[in-house]
Amino acid sequence: MHENYDLQQLMELVDQRQFRRLREELSQMNAVDIAEFLDELEAEQEILVFRLLPKELAAEVFTYLEDTEGQEKLIGALSDKELREVLDELYLDDAVDLIEDMPANVVSRILRNTDAATRSQINQLLHYPKDSAGSIMTTEFVFLHPEATVEQSFARIRRVGLDKETVYTCYVTENRALVGVVTVRRMLLSSYETRIRDIMQTNVLSVNTHEDKEDVAQMFSRYDLSALPVVDGENRLVGIITFDDAMDVIEEETTEDFEKMAAILPSDKPYLRTGVLETWRSRIPWLMLLMLSATFTGIIITSFESALAACVVLTSFIPMLSGTGGNSGSQSSVAVIRALSLGEVEFSDMLAVVWKELRVALLCGACLGGANFVKMMAVDRWLMGNPEVTPMVALVVCLTLMLTVVCAKVVGCTLPMAAEKAGIDPAVMASPFITTVVDALSLLIYFAIATRILPI
Amino acid sequence: MHENYDLQQLMELVDQRQFRRLREELSQMNAVDIAEFLDELEAEQEILVFRLLPKELAAEVFTYLEDTEGQEKLIGALSDKELREVLDELYLDDAVDLIEDMPANVVSRILRNTDAATRSQINQLLHYPKDSAGSIMTTEFVFLHPEATVEQSFARIRRVGLDKETVYTCYVTENRALVGVVTVRRMLLSSYETRIRDIMQTNVLSVNTHEDKEDVAQMFSRYDLSALPVVDGENRLVGIITFDDAMDVIEEETTEDFEKMAAILPSDKPYLRTGVLETWRSRIPWLMLLMLSATFTGIIITSFESALAACVVLTSFIPMLSGTGGNSGSQSSVAVIRALSLGEVEFSDMLAVVWKELRVALLCGACLGGANFVKMMAVDRWLMGNPEVTPMVALVVCLTLMLTVVCAKVVGCTLPMAAEKAGIDPAVMASPFITTVVDALSLLIYFAIATRILPI
Numbered sequence: 001m002h003e004n005y006d007l008q009q010l011m012e013l014v015d016q017r018q019f020r021r022l023r024e025e026l027s028q029m030n031a032v033d034i035a036e037f038l039d040e041l042e043a044e045q046e047i048l049v050f051r052l053l054p055k056e057l058a059a060e061v062f063t064y065l066e067d068t069e070g071q072e073k074l075i076g077a078l079s080d081k082e083l084r085e086v087l088d089e090l091y092l093d094d095a096v097d098l099i100e101d102m103p104a105n106v107v108s109r110i111l112r113n114t115d116a117a118t119r120s121q122i123n124q125l126l127h128y129p130k131d132s133a134g135s136i137m138t139t140e141f142v143f144l145h146p147e148a149t150v151e152q153s154f155a156r157i158r159r160v161g162l163d164k165e166t167v168y169t170c171y172v173t174e175n176r177a178l179v180g181v182v183t184v185r186r187m188l189l190s191s192y193e194t195r196i197r198d199i200m201q202t203n204v205l206s207v208n209t210h211e212d213k214e215d216v217a218q219m220f221s222r223y224d225l226s227a228l229p230v231v232d233g234e235n236r237l238v239g240i241i242t243f244d245d246a247m248d249v250i251e252e253e254t255t256e257d258f259e260k261m262a263a264i265l266p267s268d269k270p271y272l273r274t275g276v277l278e279t280w281r282s283r284i285p286w287l288m289l290l291m292l293s294a295t296f297t298g299i300i301i302t303s304f305e306s307a308l309a310a311c312v313v314l315t316s317f318i319p320m321l322s323g324t325g326g327n328s329g330s331q332s333s334v335a336v337i338r339a340l341s342l343g344e345v346e347f348s349d350m351l352a353v354v355w356k357e358l359r360v361a362l363l364c365g366a367c368l369g370g371a372n373f374v375k376m377m378a379v380d381r382w383l384m385g386n387p388e389v390t391p392m393v394a395l396v397v398c399l400t401l402m403l404t405v406v407c408a409k410v411v412g413c414t415l416p417m418a419a420e421k422a423g424i425d426p427a428v429m430a431s432p433f434i435t436t437v438v439d440a441l442s443l444l445i446y447f448a449i450a451t452r453i454l455p456i
Numbered sequence: 457m458h459e460n461y462d463l464q465q466l467m468e469l470v471d472q473r474q475f476r477r478l479r480e481e482l483s484q485m486n487a488v489d490i491a492e493f494l495d496e497l498e499a500e501q502e503i504l505v506f507r508l509l510p511k512e513l514a515a516e517v518f519t520y521l522e523d524t525e526g527q528e529k530l531i532g533a534l535s536d537k538e539l540r541e542v543l544d545e546l547y548l549d550d551a552v553d554l555i556e557d558m559p560a561n562v563v564s565r566i567l568r569n570t571d572a573a574t575r576s577q578i579n580q581l582l583h584y585p586k587d588s589a590g591s592i593m594t595t596e597f598v599f600l601h602p603e604a605t606v607e608q609s610f611a612r613i614r615r616v617g618l619d620k621e622t623v624y625t626c627y628v629t630e631n632r633a634l635v636g637v638v639t640v641r642r643m644l645l646s647s648y649e650t651r652i653r654d655i656m657q658t659n660v661l662s663v664n665t666h667e668d669k670e671d672v673a674q675m676f677s678r679y680d681l682s683a684l685p686v687v688d689g690e691n692r693l694v695g696i697i698t699f700d701d702a703m704d705v706i707e708e709e710t711t712e713d714f715e716k717m718a719a720i721l722p723s724d725k726p727y728l729r730t731g732v733l734e735t736w737r738s739r740i741p742w743l744m745l746l747m748l749s750a751t752f753t754g755i756i757i758t759s760f761e762s763a764l765a766a767c768v769v770l771t772s773f774i775p776m777l778s779g780t781g782g783n784s785g786s787q788s789s790v791a792v793i794r795a796l797s798l799g800e801v802e803f804s805d806m807l808a809v810v811w812k813e814l815r816v817a818l819l820c821g822a823c824l825g826g827a828n829f830v831k832m833m834a835v836d837r838w839l840m841g842n843p844e845v846t847p848m849v850a851l852v853v854c855l856t857l858m859l860t861v862v863c864a865k866v867v868g869c870t871l872p873m874a875a876e877k878a879g880i881d882p883a884v885m886a887s888p889f890i891t892t893v894v895d896a897l898s899l900l901i902y903f904a905i906a907t908r909i910l911p912i
């Protein structure tokens with residue numbers, strides 16, 4: 001990512017304590033870049049520079065600081081008065097995010113420094129479960145009355161809109177129940193006398209507070225939404241979710257999927273900020289489990305030890321067979337996992353998916369088997385001069401290859417769908433898991449075919 | 457994904473030809489759901505239902521139809537007059553998207569049915585390279601003059617805003633050069649007499665037309681943008697990109713990453729809509745390449761054949777070693793690939809990354825080696841009563857395991873970063889590739905250690 005500012009130059013200004021010029025430079029930058037710059041500084045310098053920022057900008061910069069530690073450090077360095085000023089400027093959902101990640105003593109200091117009304121709203125938001133729509137919503141939205149005119153509504157927006165996270169979509173409520181939405185665009189394009197009731201859209205997409213935040217985020221990309229109202233069990237409007245929070249959820253969930261698919265327990269910290277011990281803790285459980293489950297492959301090989309001793313050349317194709325089987329299975333499982341998470345496929349499509357994978361597997365198996373036969377004859381037997389690689393051995397290897405590819409692809413597409421149905425995240429059924437299952441399968445197939453075809 | 461409508465009931469209305477009731481039902485639905493419903497219908501029914509929709513809604517539904525085929529079919533069935541009506545209502549960037557995917561005869565029919573001005577704009581947009589910012593921008597935005605008042609600007613928005621994709625961020629231009637942006641929010645919160653120059657923000661984030669669309673999409677999530685102006689080489693404003701298009705790019709790129717990481721060539725069709733042959737074509741190249749590169753593991757095993765014959769039990773641990781090595785390597789490579797794509801890590805962090813992975817690897821290696829030693833002694837030797845599993849054999853296996861894990865993690869984090877530096881997509885360096893490299897490495901380590909420690 002190219003930077004939009006000259007880090008070197010800013011650093012020099014800090015070192016030379018040219019604070020007036022620094023303030024000028026910073027006022028030309030946006031909050032995200034300033035936060036990145038602050039993260040580069042030493043603690044004492046950071047607080048110095050932070051104090052140079054105008055109040056409103058300071059609060060915005062604060063929400064973009066790299067991680068909990070950065071924010072905690074800064075909170076520690078701020079006076080109570082400064083802290084109150086920052087908190088006053090924060091949007092409610094950002095304040096809640098902040099509190100959720102802080103140690104207890106910092107939380108109590110934060111709550112001491114907000115006014116009673118905000119404190120009660122924060123407490124309410126903190127009660128929603130971690131992955132629910134309620135946990136990512138903000139309670140700062142503009143609501144209008146259906147009988148108000150456009151002119152009255154603009155006056156209302158002008159009056160209350162300053163500290164609302166979005167004013168472009170306004171919610172129309174009657175007795176707190178959500179009855180419609182109206183966009184500022186629609187209002188701008190109507191005459192000032194028009195009543196909201198006549199231009200509001202009554203067919204409103206909304207979600208319940210307890211809905212899963214990942215499903216909610218998917219709705220944003222499905223319907224190209226910029227904001228989505230959140231209602232309680234009685235259809236009373238309690239908050240809204242804005243697209244930037246939905247984008248954050250999507251990014252987070254995608255990272256989690258990548259991690260699960262690589263047998264890593266999900267963490268929500270950036271790579272370089274995660275400590276060695278923490279990284280180890282997120283990686284060792286699956287590694288250990290998968291290693292111990294390889295006991296089965298060991299048992300299979302041991303029980304065919306005499307067959308292998310009679311025809312040692314068979315051993316040299318084991319890595320190729322399990323590798324190709326694993327790759328084939330991963331392709332299917334990843335394709336299905338992604339399709340499931342984008343909502344392109346659901347459990348009821350099981351038969352269609354298996355039927356498709358089966359045909360793809362037969363095609364792939366035939367190609368790979370054929371190519372491998374030619375390769376074994378041309379390279380292993382003729383070029384490398386290995387007399388043990390007979391046409392019969394090649395036949396055994398290639399038949400195994402084809403059957404393994406077919407099994408791998410069917411297992412690869414079935415397991416994620418079964419997991420989804422059973423309420424387990426299908427991402428867990430990705431490459432590492434499939435590979436381990438396919439390893440055992442390919443060996444069983446290999447020895448079954450070898451003992452039938454070869455004189456062992 | 458739960459549906460927001462009753463598909464069954466709609467289908468019945470179509471079958472019973474109750475078009476008036478159907479029209480009522482459809483008018484309560486949003487465009488995305490209607491498009492999904494249309495995709496379920498037969499061609500003749502689809503065109504019948506499509507004709508029931510009001511013009512504006514029809515155009516919107518059209519852009520959400522599942523794929524090129526669906527749109528092409530419908531274009532074929534529409535009369536020239538109907539097609540012109542749909543095209544008139546399309547946003548320019550949607551029209552361009554449409555044209556890019558259509559066969560030549562359909563394209564010429566589309567262009568025949570748009571007016572000259574739109575045709576020239578479409579042609580201009582079509583000239584931008586496929587993955588550039590220019591290719592996803594729209595030229596439909598509102599621009600204002602710096603000397604205009606808020607009241608004059610609202611009047612202008614009311615006049616020109618109807619067919620603009622977003623009106624909430626307006627661009628301030630002087631002689632076509634971008635000099636600032638002003639949001640409708642800011643205008644609403646200012647008095648009607650305020651001049652735009654006094655409330656516009658002059659520090660504007662913008663991108664160049666030829667910038668990569670993936671980088672542009674990353675800017676949306678980095679800066680929480682709702683729209684981003686696109687300028688040419690002379691800072692003249694030529695278009696804007698809206699957040700919904702950026703979200704589409706992110707979703708597309710994520711799917712591509714998942715595919716590359718599973719050794720699948722990227723395709724841009726949904727899973728179930730991709731034909732068997734097409735799926736096969738996207739999967740066989742990497743499978744073939746990885747299978748043939750397994751020749752190396754074969755060669756390694758063959759050259760140590762006599763050692764294996766002398767100590768056959770060694771064979772039974774090969775799958776466990778290569779599996780655990782592969783998994784360890786995948787964890788590192790996936791973590792680094794994701795960090796690279798989120799911009800958390802860049803090439804200059806190479807040393808920090810390797811140093812971190814090295815320490816994690818030593819921890820993981822020690823745990824896995826220790827656990828495996830205990831398991832081999834307890835399960836393989838004692839429980840299964842295999843006398844060949846001596847403490848020396850267990851030592852060989854566990855030392856190999858530790859060294860393999862360390863090598864795998866270092867290779868796993870280095871290759872993606874090297875690929876990024878070399879201009880190759882790091883996602884290609886994921887599990888399948890790493891696994892193949894680690895397979896060979898683990899065997900080399902295994903035999904090197906075995907021939908030194910064991911009497912073979």
